[in-house]
Amino acid sequence: MKNKLTDLNNHLFAQLERLGDENLTPDQIETEARRGEAIVGIADQIVKNANLQLQAAKLAAEYGSSPEPYLPLLKGAGS
Template sequence: MTKNKLSDLNDHLFAQLERLSDEALSPEQIDQESRRGEAIIGVADQIIKNASLQIQAARLLSEHGYDPTPHLPAVDGGNKPRQPLPIVNGKTQ
């Protein structure tokens, strides 16, 4: 199973843009790529909304003195363990 990261989303969006920009495409192929692009955008929007919600939750935890790093979205692929933030006087630094 492949683990995707947020930076991969950018790659997918630009790859779709390149496919749509291919001047050798027939009208039928352009239509197909356009529909594929709409589907990709729909999924991308949901991924971005999910990451935004994770960031909001991490911010809330941080504001209350908890380490937010385990709750942040994976940007680096999520394979590497995150280093916890230091806590000084009960507050995450």
């Protein structure tokens, strides 16, 4: 998988930095605020999906199955 949760964290902080730019015009602030809302909405869904995968992995492990198939975000994490 190409994107990781750490990438999401970096995007969120980058957006926060853009919103904090003192040189933005009111129109630019509005544009960045709308972009920020969109990013937060997508980020929320990504986090919910990761949480669901974690819950599935925990349930599988609890009942004696391998949790790995339920954790696609970890596959290839070292690559």
